[in-house]
Amino acid sequence: MKKSKYRATAITIFLLLTLYFLAPLLIGEKPAFISEKIWPGKLKLGLDLQGGSQIDLYVDLTDVPQKEQDSAVKSALEVIRNRIDYFGVAEPSIQLVGENKIVIQLPGLDDHERAKELIGKTALLEFKLVLTPEETKTVINRLDAYLEKNIDLYNMTHLKDSSNTPLEILEDSLESNDKNNYFSMLVKSDMGRYYVAKEDKEDLKTLLADSVFAANIPSGYQIAFGREDKQDSFGDTPIYFLNNKAELEGKYLSESSVRISGDSDFRNANKPYISLKFNREGSRIFERVTGSNINRSLAIVLDNTVYVAPNIQDRIRGGEAQITGQFTLEECNDLVIVLKAGNLPAPVNIGKTSSIGPSLGADSIRSGLMAGIFGVLLVVLFIIIYYKASGVNAAIALSLNIGFIFAALTAFNATLTLPGIAGIILTIGMAVDANVLIFERIREELRAGKTIRNAIDNGFSRATVTILDSNITTLITAAILYQFGTGAIRGFAVTLSVGILSSMFTSIVVSNAIFDNFVTNKNRDKLSI
Amino acid sequence: MQLFKDTNFDFMGVRKICYFISIALILIGFISIAAHKGIKYNIDFTGGLMLQVELEGVKVEQLRTVLSDIGFKDAEIQQITNEDKEIFILKTVSTENAGDHIKEALRTTFPEATKGRFVIQEEEVGPKAGFELRNQAIKAVLIAIIFILIYIWIRFKFSWGISAAVALLHDTLLTIGMLSILNIEIGMTVLAALLTIVGYSINDTIVIFDRIRDDIKIYRKEDEYRIFNRSINSTLSRTAITSITTLVADLALLIWGGPVIRDFALTLLIGIIIGTYSSVFIASSLVLDTVVAYKNKSKKK
Secondary structure, three states, rough: HHHHHHHHHHHHHHHHHHHHHHHHHHHOOOOOOOOOOOOOOEEEHHHHHHHEEEEEEOOOOOOOOHHHHHHHHHHHHHHHHHHHHHHHHOOOOEEOOOOHHHEEEOOOOOOHHHHHHHHHHOEEEEEEEOOOOHHHHHHHHHHHHHHHHHHHOOOOOOHHHHOOHHHHHHHHHHOOOOOOOOHHHHHEEEEEEEEEEEEHHHHHHHHHHHHHHHOOOOOOOOEEOOOOOOOOOOOEEEEEEOOOOOEEEEEEEEEEEEOOOOOOOOOOOOEEEEEEEEEEHHHHHHHHHHOOOOOOOOEEEEEEEEEEEOOOOOOOOOOOEEEOOOOOHHHHHHHHHHHHOOOOOOOEEEEEEEOOOOOOOOOHHHHHHHHHHHHHHHHHHHHHHHHHHHHHHHHHHHHHHHHHHHHHHHOOOEEOOHHHHHHHHHHHHHHHHHHHHHHHHHHHHHHOOHHHHHHHHHHHHHHHHHHOOOOOOHHHOOOOOOOHOOOOHHHHHHHHHHHHHHHHHHHHHHHHHHHHHHHHHHHHOOOOO | OOOOOOOOOOOOOHHHHHHHHHHHHHHHHHHHHHHOOOOOOOOOHEEEEEEEEEEOOOOOOHHHHHHHHHOOOOEEEEOOOOOOOEEEEEEOOOOHHHHHHHHHHHHOOOOOOOOOEEEEEEEEEOOOHHHHHHHHHHHHHHHHHHHHHHHHHOOHHHHHHHHHHHHHHHHHHOOOOHHHHHHOOOOOOHHHHHHHHHHHHHHHHHHHHHHHHHHHOOOOOOOOHHHHHHHHHHHHHHHEEEHHHHHHHHHHHHHOOOOOHHHHHHHHHHHHHHHHHHHHHHHHHHHHHHHHHHHHHHHHH
């Protein structure tokens, strides 16, 4: 009796879970009394079934030598493919069109803004030394001197706006001060740190983009923006004066992952940060750089933005570093994705986004569904003819199975495509196998003269070993396909595993329960099998 | 109702013939691949031609008919839906003059819509999947075979694992050869079908292995030859019924599934037949031969 109690509980949970995840498919719209949080998402459909959006990307090849252009585009394609893969978009389509255009199609329409941002990142990670105060002073003086002579060349909107006076008057009034430190006005300093005010940021950007201005930065040095501190109410952006030369680059990274800090400092407690680990060569360089630059700052620069510039306190062995900051967990995850997927060999410009219809016509979808329904009906018909009343038992198990496969695909957030539907139909054909194994064993036992009760029990227990052995090997296949495959192969592996697991459950547990009730309740002397 | 009742086929007696047939078929497949100048991949792997056209008042279904009438059955047709105009993206394999051919057909079928400049863009398009995906699939299958070998080694014996692995390789190679003979190009869906075959075939083989293991314990005094035959005969009903139900589902896909699923269903049809054949005629035979060879060797000593 105890066994049947466990079984009843298991079957009830199984049915409830299935109904829960299938609710959006069965009911359609979310009823008002159910909270948004617990309502499961609808089963996602792939590009072929429902369309999605298309993003055009252009690889900017202006700075890439003629000979390397081909390979640059190819590796850009590879990096973008990896990023979207890590991002977890199932069944995307990523294709190179013409010379340097990459067309990405993503199913559905949600979250694509985030995907776009992710795709656009160059992900060039560099470690650069921050200039000493003396060096910084030299740079600032040089730029002040240049701007004093050439301020007319630049349309410094804000410097004008802030004084609310035409430039000539401004110059007149400044002349009396005998020195005009325009650059120092733009980049303010505070306790050894530099920043630019929100309203001046555009002006500084314009200046830095100007090649004549940039030529006045002493060679070997550069000016970089830091990351905006979103909690800073003034909206200032930190400015860093750096060595041009990167001490260490992203190619030496062996690992990057998101961690949550356990820092007792309230500002950093439970904040996500990114942990970096270098390979052996990178660790050696890191040790040398930190060892010979104690008390200086080392900036971690990603895509020309300084994320953090910690002070080097000591020589660091072991090759580990952290990128901290006021990140959200989502930002951290996205950063790790771009770090893992590698950097783009050339900048990528995002072109237009269009929404696209399904790549298969309504006719193909209809015929796919038709085939599915017919396939299932034929299988059911066949087993009922062959196994009679026991065949009905198998048919019940099969229907539960179908429901469970769709429920599990919803739960795993899988994307259903037409080949996916075909795979499910096939799994259904194969799922009957477990029932067949059991029924054939029961028949053999009956032929050997056993009672119905014994035949059923022996049949189930002997077939269970076979079912486990044969299905575990198939599960191994599925697990390896999942582990080593990407995109489409993974989706297929998920469908396959779900089909196998649910067919094992329905045949071994559900069918057995049906038999038990049927036989014990009615005390039959004949089994229709 | 019962398909095979108390059959007593001598499966082991025909094993040499089966080895010969299998090797011959694999060779024929390889010759076909060589004659086709390698394995043929479809647009998913090779890339092709992309045409972007604006056709007022035309529907996707109409376009599909036109393209399939002039031989582009696998063409992918998508409509851009956020514009007021009817703009379509057509992707197809780029055979010689494919672009001109399609444009010509569009002009004759839709003379109204093609009056002006209806081709917005015509460009070569790269592969969707790229060969890394194919290589990954090959690598995954090989690793899977190794793990299956280890599992069978643990649950049964090492030589059984080797036999199952050889049978799996046999199925995959034979199916790929058959695809070449039937002129089916390998794309993403066919790749998925090939992976399914690996899973299906191993399942079938294990069921028979399992029975042999049982029977060896029950009929200790009989020689392996008879035990193997008995086991295969007693599981024959199950083998047949499972193959039939899977084939029924697959035939439904083949008949009603439409052109897009046809290659997938056809590959599976071939694979299911080959997988069933190898489970019955090849995998256990290989085990028997290794067992007998091992016995002879120890006798000589």
